Amino acid sequence: MLLKTFKGGIHPSGNKNLSRDKPFVNLSIPHRCYIPLQQHIGKPAVPMVEVDDIVEEGQMIGRADGFISANVHASIPGRVVEITDYPTVYSEHGQCVVVEAEGSFSSSGKNVEPRNWEELSSDELMNLVHEAGITGMGGAAFPTAVKLSPPEHREIDTFVVNGAECEPYLTVDDMLMQTYPDEIIEGIRITLKILKINKAAIGIEKNKPEAIKAISKAIENGNFNETIELHPLPVKYPQGAEKQLIYTILKREVPSGELPLDVGVVVNNVGTIFAMREAVLFGKPLIERYLTVTGSIVKNPGNYKVRIGARITDIIEECGGLTGKPAKVIMGGPMCGLALNHMETSVVKGTSGVLILGQDEVAIHDYSPCIRCGRCVAACPMQLMPNELGNAVEKQRYDIAETLHPFDCIMCGSCTYVCPSKRPLSHFIKLAQVTFSAKR
Amino acid sequence: MADEKRLQEDLVLSNAPHIRSKDSVRKVMWLVVISLLPVTINSIYLFGYQVLLIIGAAVVTAVAAEAAYQFLLKRKVTALDGSAALTGLLLAMNVPPHAPVWMVVLGSVFAIIIAKQLFGGIGFNIFNPALAGRAFLMASWPVEMTTTWHPFSSGNVLSSSLPGVQSLSQEAVDTITSATPLGVLKDGPGLLKDLAVAPGQLYEFLFSGEMLKSLFMGNIGGCIGETSALFILIGAAFLLYKRIITWHIPVSYIGTVVVIMLMYYLFIDSDMPYRAILFHLLSGGLMLGAFYMATDMVTSPVTARGMIIFGAGCGIITSVIRLWGGYPEGVSYSILLMNAAVPLIDRLTKPRVFGTEKN
Numbered sequence: 001m002l003l004k005t006f007k008g009g010i011h012p013s014g015n016k017n018l019s020r021d022k023p024f025v026n027l028s029i030p031h032r033c034y035i036p037l038q039q040h041i042g043k044p045a046v047p048m049v050e051v052d053d054i055v056e057e058g059q060m061i062g063r064a065d066g067f068i069s070a071n072v073h074a075s076i077p078g079r080v081v082e083i084t085d086y087p088t089v090y091s092e093h094g095q096c097v098v099v100e101a102e103g104s105f106s107s108s109g110k111n112v113e114p115r116n117w118e119e120l121s122s123d124e125l126m127n128l129v130h131e132a133g134i135t136g137m138g139g140a141a142f143p144t145a146v147k148l149s150p151p152e153h154r155e156i157d158t159f160v161v162n163g164a165e166c167e168p169y170l171t172v173d174d175m176l177m178q179t180y181p182d183e184i185i186e187g188i189r190i191t192l193k194i195l196k197i198n199k200a201a202i203g204i205e206k207n208k209p210e211a212i213k214a215i216s217k218a219i220e221n222g223n224f225n226e227t228i229e230l231h232p233l234p235v236k237y238p239q240g241a242e243k244q245l246i247y248t249i250l251k252r253e254v255p256s257g258e259l260p261l262d263v264g265v266v267v268n269n270v271g272t273i274f275a276m277r278e279a280v281l282f283g284k285p286l287i288e289r290y291l292t293v294t295g296s297i298v299k300n301p302g303n304y305k306v307r308i309g310a311r312i313t314d315i316i317e318e319c320g321g322l323t324g325k326p327a328k329v330i331m332g333g334p335m336c337g338l339a340l341n342h343m344e345t346s347v348v349k350g351t352s353g354v355l356i357l358g359q360d361e362v363a364i365h366d367y368s369p370c371i372r373c374g375r376c377v378a379a380c381p382m383q384l385m386p387n388e389l390g391n392a393v394e395k396q397r398y399d400i401a402e403t404l405h406p407f408d409c410i411m412c413g414s415c416t417y418v419c420p421s422k423r424p425l426s427h428f429i430k431l432a433q434v435t436f437s438a439k440r
Numbered sequence: 441m442a443d444e445k446r447l448q449e450d451l452v453l454s455n456a457p458h459i460r461s462k463d464s465v466r467k468v469m470w471l472v473v474i475s476l477l478p479v480t481i482n483s484i485y486l487f488g489y490q491v492l493l494i495i496g497a498a499v500v501t502a503v504a505a506e507a508a509y510q511f512l513l514k515r516k517v518t519a520l521d522g523s524a525a526l527t528g529l530l531l532a533m534n535v536p537p538h539a540p541v542w543m544v545v546l547g548s549v550f551a552i553i554i555a556k557q558l559f560g561g562i563g564f565n566i567f568n569p570a571l572a573g574r575a576f577l578m579a580s581w582p583v584e585m586t587t588t589w590h591p592f593s594s595g596n597v598l599s600s601s602l603p604g605v606q607s608l609s610q611e612a613v614d615t616i617t618s619a620t621p622l623g624v625l626k627d628g629p630g631l632l633k634d635l636a637v638a639p640g641q642l643y644e645f646l647f648s649g650e651m652l653k654s655l656f657m658g659n660i661g662g663c664i665g666e667t668s669a670l671f672i673l674i675g676a677a678f679l680l681y682k683r684i685i686t687w688h689i690p691v692s693y694i695g696t697v698v699v700i701m702l703m704y705y706l707f708i709d710s711d712m713p714y715r716a717i718l719f720h721l722l723s724g725g726l727m728l729g730a731f732y733m734a735t736d737m738v739t740s741p742v743t744a745r746g747m748i749i750f751g752a753g754c755g756i757i758t759s760v761i762r763l764w765g766g767y768p769e770g771v772s773y774s775i776l777l778m779n780a781a782v783p784l785i786d787r788l789t790k791p792r793v794f795g796t797e798k799n
Contacts, residue, residue: 010461012459168459243794243795247794253795254795255795256793256794256795256796258795327452328451328452328454328458329451330458334456334457334458334459335457337458339453339454339456340453341453342451355458361459362452362458363460364452365460368465368518368521369562371468371562371563371738372563372737372738372739372742373468373737373742374737374741374743374744374747377742377743377791378744382793382795383791383794384791385742385743385790385791387742405793405796408795413457414457417457417459418461420461420464421464421563422460422464424454424455426456427454
């Protein structure tokens, strides 16, 4: 089937070969975990432990505060040695619970009889998801339980599963779909039950033939053809961006300023679905995740299972260290990921990858005036005019910028990527967004 | 300064994205320069080594003028980014092969200082600098700009193929043989009226297979870079392949000319409309204009729809000037006029933002 894809987009070099074929490896448990209480969109969790408390593996150490928030659990058993501010991926001063390993593991390596989830009600399932502190694992880390409880008056008809993984370098979702296709399908069925609907559509970019094969087989084997559709997607960044994914699969446009809910859709990443299933079947909180550790100067790039709160230094050491001097340390992929200012930062629930760029891969660009080539306009998947937005912000003409839809920007970075004048266009647009948000 | 800064740990901190495409302004400009190599070499072969002198003078003057201006105004000197060199080269492509070098030098200075730097430098100029330079030369030294064509004594079939030409005065023969094909098309009937040469005979000559072949290969009167459609197309194919230009402007420009010429020659004039169209496509500056001058990024629209409108506008003005105007050729003026319309076109062709109603 030929899918008409979204307008715009780019084809950055994938660099996925570094880790594409590397099966999952469990990294050893870190001696210390720095667990931020804010790992999600919304309010930070409230700490439930005190210094010197002994915590068990998977014990709740932070309780969700308010509707949009998520529980946080101890990733390792041990003693709470500190509850203090540390730089986290989201903030210079994020409250962290620091746990030092001690005692024995209560759940790891032990067999738990899976729950028969089909006997549970939608609300009971949702509660399990909430308790386990599941958040979106593709990057934005929106609390999953909140996403799965749309307001009463919203009619949801389709659950869209995001297996696009369009970010260069990252291969974790690819490997997850290849390794655990049946588990992901089961997770989708659980989600459908929670949402009380019976149609799911999973989108996977065509550059992941093995994942497509595995998922297709899992659908076939379980005889779920009626409920779960598989959509191989054109390879184009940002195919995995929520609005572009929904458009490609369902031809529905999420209206400006609104959410997928408004067009009857809920979207979750395959990683989230996998974690959700474990939460429902085994009551397992989100204390570890799969991620890609990659970059040309990483000795053993690959796909790893890592405890939440493990620091990047520890992870890199486990991956054989670096073969060169790092210039940029990025949490997430190279297009949307966040650059970190030190390597002590810990992995959070939304960390899909750790990317280390070497000295020769990071150029500090001096930018020059726009030459009006129009490449950013052609690349923008939202059909904005990044060139004009950039010019307006550069001249501090926020009155002009306001008329150019800055809040419709999804921060995919395509405009900055293509600009031959090396203008930091998405940075300018971010600046406009921040400025307007501060005014409001 | 740049948007990135280094911290004490020597890690670079910046907003996403963390990777960039390898294209740069410098690369884009120099690739366009390289794409003009086939045309340049062909011109030297056809017209002689003074062409090299003209090109060299234009390029060196353009770069020097930009450097001097930026230096004197204490701006960052970016004269080697390729854009000034390209402007010089394109100006040289748009002057006759035997134009005086001093004139080309002045044109180059005008293009860089008046048309580009006074507007704010790269990215801010409204008019295509090379074409503004050419317009300046046309206005200031019209004789030098319209009579210093390269004479092709053997290629110029006019003297032998037209009946009664033998009886022409030497003056009339000189006038005609030293003109461009478009010039002959425009002024020929007047010149030949006294000699009882019917317009049909003139068309037979101009639209002959011989003539079309010459127009394709370039051994004909015309500006340095415009005479050979073949070599321009080779360069254009390279630019399209490298995605430096897109199809929108050239296709809509040339397409519009084809449509208008077809109408004209089918319904108003001539009994060989298809040859006439081919003649118009290959002659004058249409190919050079459509692929190299109209596609200048700075002075053309940024949206695909805008580019199509821009190209169509160029096509209409070119055709109108050629068919009914006072000049034989209208490519450079059509592009300059459409340059002025670009801000308007950009405003009218803003794309519909995803998830919004039509704006």
